[in-house]
Amino acid sequence: MSAYDELMAFQRQTEALGQVAGRLGWDQETVMPRGAAAQRSEEVGALHAVLHARRTDPRVAAWLDAVEGETLDQVGEAQVRHIRRGYDRAVRVPADLAAALARRTALSQGEWAAAREAGDFAAFAPVLAEVVALKREEGAALADGGDIYDALLDDYEPGAVAADLEAMFSALRPGLVDLREAALAHASAAPTVTGVFDPQSQMKLARQLAKVAGYDMTRGRLDKAVHPFSSGSGSDVRITTRTSDTDPFNCLYSTLHEVGHATYEQAIDPAYALTPLGAGVSMGVHESQSRIVENQLGRSRAFTGWLYTQMQQVFGDFGIDSADAFYAAVNALHRGFIRTEADEVQYNLHVLLRFDLERALVSGDLAASDLETAWNDRFKADFGYDVPDAAQGCLQDVHWSVGLFGYFPTYSLGNVYSGCLHSALRQAVPDLDDHLAVGDMSHASAWLRENVQQHGGLYTPRELITRACGFEPTEAPLMAYLQEKFGALYPEG
Amino acid sequence: MSAYDELMAFQRQTEALGQVAGRLGWDQETVMPRGAAAQRSEEVGALHAVLHARRTDPRVAAWLDAVEGETLDQVGEAQVRHIRRGYDRAVRVPADLAAALARRTALSQGEWAAAREAGDFAAFAPVLAEVVALKREEGAALADGGDIYDALLDDYEPGAVAADLEAMFSALRPGLVDLREAALAHASAAPTVTGVFDPQSQMKLARQLAKVAGYDMTRGRLDKAVHPFSSGSGSDVRITTRTSDTDPFNCLYSTLHEVGHATYEQAIDPAYALTPLGAGVSMGVHESQSRIVENQLGRSRAFTGWLYTQMQQVFGDFGIDSADAFYAAVNALHRGFIRTEADEVQYNLHVLLRFDLERALVSGDLAASDLETAWNDRFKADFGYDVPDAAQGCLQDVHWSVGLFGYFPTYSLGNVYSGCLHSALRQAVPDLDDHLAVGDMSHASAWLRENVQQHGGLYTPRELITRACGFEPTEAPLMAYLQEKFGALYPEG
Numbered sequence: 001m002s003a004y005d006e007l008m009a010f011q012r013q014t015e016a017l018g019q020v021a022g023r024l025g026w027d028q029e030t031v032m033p034r035g036a037a038a039q040r041s042e043e044v045g046a047l048h049a050v051l052h053a054r055r056t057d058p059r060v061a062a063w064l065d066a067v068e069g070e071t072l073d074q075v076g077e078a079q080v081r082h083i084r085r086g087y088d089r090a091v092r093v094p095a096d097l098a099a100a101l102a103r104r105t106a107l108s109q110g111e112w113a114a115a116r117e118a119g120d121f122a123a124f125a126p127v128l129a130e131v132v133a134l135k136r137e138e139g140a141a142l143a144d145g146g147d148i149y150d151a152l153l154d155d156y157e158p159g160a161v162a163a164d165l166e167a168m169f170s171a172l173r174p175g176l177v178d179l180r181e182a183a184l185a186h187a188s189a190a191p192t193v194t195g196v197f198d199p200q201s202q203m204k205l206a207r208q209l210a211k212v213a214g215y216d217m218t219r220g221r222l223d224k225a226v227h228p229f230s231s232g233s234g235s236d237v238r239i240t241t242r243t244s245d246t247d248p249f250n251c252l253y254s255t256l257h258e259v260g261h262a263t264y265e266q267a268i269d270p271a272y273a274l275t276p277l278g279a280g281v282s283m284g285v286h287e288s289q290s291r292i293v294e295n296q297l298g299r300s301r302a303f304t305g306w307l308y309t310q311m312q313q314v315f316g317d318f319g320i321d322s323a324d325a326f327y328a329a330v331n332a333l334h335r336g337f338i339r340t341e342a343d344e345v346q347y348n349l350h351v352l353l354r355f356d357l358e359r360a361l362v363s364g365d366l367a368a369s370d371l372e373t374a375w376n377d378r379f380k381a382d383f384g385y386d387v388p389d390a391a392q393g394c395l396q397d398v399h400w401s402v403g404l405f406g407y408f409p410t411y412s413l414g415n416v417y418s419g420c421l422h423s424a425l426r427q428a429v430p431d432l433d434d435h436l437a438v439g440d441m442s443h444a445s446a447w448l449r450e451n452v453q454q455h456g457g458l459y460t461p462r463e464l465i466t467r468a469c470g471f472e473p474t475e476a477p478l479m480a481y482l483q484e485k486f487g488a489l490y491p492e493g
Numbered sequence: 494m495s496a497y498d499e500l501m502a503f504q505r506q507t508e509a510l511g512q513v514a515g516r517l518g519w520d521q522e523t524v525m526p527r528g529a530a531a532q533r534s535e536e537v538g539a540l541h542a543v544l545h546a547r548r549t550d551p552r553v554a555a556w557l558d559a560v561e562g563e564t565l566d567q568v569g570e571a572q573v574r575h576i577r578r579g580y581d582r583a584v585r586v587p588a589d590l591a592a593a594l595a596r597r598t599a600l601s602q603g604e605w606a607a608a609r610e611a612g613d614f615a616a617f618a619p620v621l622a623e624v625v626a627l628k629r630e631e632g633a634a635l636a637d638g639g640d641i642y643d644a645l646l647d648d649y650e651p652g653a654v655a656a657d658l659e660a661m662f663s664a665l666r667p668g669l670v671d672l673r674e675a676a677l678a679h680a681s682a683a684p685t686v687t688g689v690f691d692p693q694s695q696m697k698l699a700r701q702l703a704k705v706a707g708y709d710m711t712r713g714r715l716d717k718a719v720h721p722f723s724s725g726s727g728s729d730v731r732i733t734t735r736t737s738d739t740d741p742f743n744c745l746y747s748t749l750h751e752v753g754h755a756t757y758e759q760a761i762d763p764a765y766a767l768t769p770l771g772a773g774v775s776m777g778v779h780e781s782q783s784r785i786v787e788n789q790l791g792r793s794r795a796f797t798g799w800l801y802t803q804m805q806q807v808f809g810d811f812g813i814d815s816a817d818a819f820y821a822a823v824n825a826l827h828r829g830f831i832r833t834e835a836d837e838v839q840y841n842l843h844v845l846l847r848f849d850l851e852r853a854l855v856s857g858d859l860a861a862s863d864l865e866t867a868w869n870d871r872f873k874a875d876f877g878y879d880v881p882d883a884a885q886g887c888l889q890d891v892h893w894s895v896g897l898f899g900y901f902p903t904y905s906l907g908n909v910y911s912g913c914l915h916s917a918l919r920q921a922v923p924d925l926d927d928h929l930a931v932g933d934m935s936h937a938s939a940w941l942r943e944n945v946q947q948h949g950g951l952y953t954p955r956e957l958i959t960r961a962c963g964f965e966p967t968e969a970p971l972m973a974y975l976q977e978k979f980g981a982l983y984p985e986g
Contacts, residue, residue: 016539019532020513027516031524035712036729039512042767046509050543219528236529274535 003066004076008275010063011083014054015274019232021047026231026238030223041106052098055090075277078458082276085158092141101134105402112401121372121390128400129368132361135405139362149362153406156283157413159460162359165409168416169352172475176349177382179482183333183345183490190332194319199243199251201314206241206255208310213259213293214445215239216266228254230261230290233280234273237265248311248318249330253294260293261286263445267453282461283407287414288421289448295344296422296481297444301327302436310439331489335385337392345486348415349382354397354408362405417465419478421452424469496559497569501768503556504576507547508767512725514540519724519731523716534599545591548583568770571951575769578651585634594627598895605894614865614883621893622861625854628898632855642855646899649776650906652953655852658902661909662845665968669842670875672975676826676838676983683825687812692736692744694807699734699748701803706752706786707938708732709759721747723754723783726773727766730758741804741811742823749791753783756938760946770950776900778954780907781914782941788837789915789974790937794820795929803932824982828878830885838979841908842875847890847901855898910958912971914945917962 108127115124139148225240239258243251272278280286308326320326339350360366375394376387387393429443451468465473601620608617636644643654718733732751736744765771773779801819813819832843853859868887869880880886944961958966
């Protein structure tokens with residue numbers, strides 16, 4: 001066996017064990033008995049100890065060195081690039097620091113939940129300060145002399161640097177603020193659904209939507225959970241959604257969002273299964289797939305026209321009397337505070353706020369104790385109204401409490417990528433709306449599969465999007481799309 | 494840290510990973526997408542490779558040697574005994590042989606299923622011969638000069654030897670043959686249920702029965718699967734059952750059986766969780782817990798009187814007009830061929846047949862190619878009628894195809910143990926029937942928990958049963974129970 005073959009055989013087992021960890025995560029969120037939590041954390045801990053030992057195994061370094069002398073094809077080069085990157089990052093973080101971070105964040109998620117419940121940021125500030133300090137240490141270890149925030153960001157978006165994202169987002173922000181203001185001046189006109197929506201019927205329609213959007217149920221399943229998510233790679237990619245008796249869109253659009261993630265995993269070349277190339281290449285690219293299915297396709301006038309008829313068949317009269325009114329309802333803008341409930345226009349304003357504040361936290365320019373004030377000031381500036389309490393402000397997201405710094409910007413990067421991909425898709429499939437109008441997403445799915453999804457981790461994220469679109473990604477297509485769509489939905493004067 | 498503490502910390506992670514493997518097994522039988530099977534086998538293979546490496550880790554031997562010099566309490570002595578036994582057995586089987594067995598049995602289960610489907614024993618005989626040859630090799634490695642069959646049996650019933658079981662079963666068999674013959678002379682009189690039984694109502698009643706029998710749903714769950722089973726230890730012990738539209742007893746008594754297994758695991762002292770003492774001590778003791786709940790308690794006249802009223806409430810009229818008739822229906826004897834469908838009287842005759850034939854296969858006295866003839870001859874002798882085809886004869890059970898030699902006798906040993914425990918329980922709780930008659934199993938559950946279940950692996954199986962009963966286990970109490978019960982149900986002449 002060549003060093004490459006030995007390395008890949010070892011890596012394959014590591015990837016398989018990583019999938020097992022994913023399966024445990026799914027179990028925990030969907031079917032685990034509530035009394036099993038403590039034992040489960042030991043089970044997960046034991047599995048992660050095995051994974052960590054494999055990811056820092058000295059044999060990996062030896063194989064990587066030996067592979068230098070071998071001639072590899074493009075796939076082999078990409079595999080080795082991923083494995084080397086993973087190994088280098090894993091060995092840079094001292095075991096003591098990794099353990100301290102694990103202990104701290106295992107506790108701080110509960111402390112965050114309690115503080116959010118109480119709306120008491122002051123109680124959480126010292127915890128946040130500790131998490132930030134540990135993440136700065138981890139970032140410094142990973143950065144190896146480079147930028148700390150970029151080193152953290154690299155965990156979620158390999159190769160991305162904050163300066164590039166800042167330039168992109170700065171170009172986006174003023175347009176979003178203007179669009180938000182103009183649209184909300186007319187927001188009261190948006191129609192809303194009425195009635196009670198049977199959860200079983202919602203799930204039945206969600207299953208139908210999942211199939212329409214290309215999700216293969218023989219290699220996945222759809223269940224209910226508190227938070228919608230997608231989990232797993234290869235031939236076992238499961239999704240969850242949730243239902244609300246009064247808001248069917250929560251279930252249906254959460255499903256479409258997760259199907260966007262899941263079809264990406266399902267469409268990756270099976271030859272890459274259980275290898276580093278066999279999963280979505282970055283959080284940003286992943287989010288581009290979920291957002292394009294949910295928004296550019298799922299909330300389009302054409303597709304919502306078809307969905308309106310489906311909903312009428314399932315729910316009868318639900319207080320919306322035309323397809324145009326239905327389209328307005330699924331694209332309604334509201335004065336809200338919560339990122340996860342935000343519409344296409346305001347969503348990125350929520351994310352950009354977090355991106356700027358978390359960089360200030362990591363650089364030390366912003367003390368953890370000053371976060372609430374900084375958050376509220378920035379919110380007022382971008383949204384035009386005041387945050388009523390910390391639960392609807394800086395305590396609303398779990399991310400920072402568990403050490404996810406550098407994660408937020410991938411949401412907006414994903415939106416930017418989805419704007420680019422949507423523009424290229426419309427060029428490639430000029431009659432796309434004709435298909436969407438009859439509930440046929442297959443042309444869009446096929447284009448995404450062919451140009452993005454099948455490649456898994458073969459290219460770098462930016463390279464992948466550039467190849468798919470035929471141009472370097474910028475924020476311009478997203479902005480143009482939003483202006484056209486919401487300008488028409490909320491015409492001025 | 495002492496060597497004992499180091500050993501136990503290592504073992505604790507191994508046990509936790511073993512629980513993860515159990516969770517994957519549950520997932521596979523209940524919720525796994527059907528397209529995920531191939532990938533899952535790689536995931537399970539990777540986890541088992543990790544477990545095997547830990548079970549044969551040279552550090553375990555070093556810790557075990559070092560522990561010799563330490564003073565341990567009773568629990569510590571028992572832990573070390575289990576770990577030493579597991580280590581010794583794991584290192585005795587050469588890696589090549591273990592791999593050959595894994596490869597062979599991975600294939601032969603499918604080959605068995607195909608042969609059973611076709612009713613074609615000749616097609617399966619060469620496969621069986623290969624499996625037997627490999628198991629003989631494994632048994633010889635494990636036996637280290639001792640008896641090969643006993644070495645295999647020891648996997649499922651530590652400390653048991655075939656000669657003792659043979660003596661016990663030989664004393665049982667003639668009485669069972671006589672009882673079977675006498676009872677079946679009157680079998681046509683047994684009443685049967687009529688109508689269609691809604692699966693959801695069956696599951697609702699099954700959940701109620703599970704609670705009545707002491708199953709803690711906050712540390713477990715009940716689902717449907719093709720085969721009923723119990724899975725997991727500690728605070729995550731899940732069970733499955735199945736439903737038949739025309740036979741509600743299948744669902745209800747499978748549930749009681751699995752609850753017997755599951756309450757055993759749930760009742761083990763929490764201090765033993767994720768240690769070698771934290772699981773049922775043997776297959777025989779496990780089966781004693783499932784059988785006593787299913788049969789001696791669940792099919793008693795007292796409990797069935799209560800169950801009859803519950804079933805009337807759920808299903809209305811189902812063709813049985815009295816509690817006595819209901820009792821006769823759940824204890825009906827039939828001329829059948831299938832072990833898993835057999836009643837209390839005939840069940841052990843099925844097992845004893847297998848015990849004798851598998852010992853002959855392992856010793857070489859019986860060639861695999863001659864199994865069908867030997868099976869059919871023995872069946873005719875014990876049951877009095879002819880086996881119509883191999884699917885209802887020697888191909889009915891999966892066990893041998895996957896290398897489970899030495900497993901069958903633990904079923905009958907469990908029945909013998911349940912007979913002993915039931916006798917002791919009746920002594921300890923003289924008014925047990927008064928409680929069972931109102932659907933209260935708690936006195937029985939408490940006695941089993943106190944005298945058997947809480948101890949986990951602290952004592953050897955036989956020691957445990959002897960302590961619980963106050964006498965050395967023999968087949969006599971089971972035989973006396975069966976003669977009394979079925980003598981009354983099917984009085985001669």
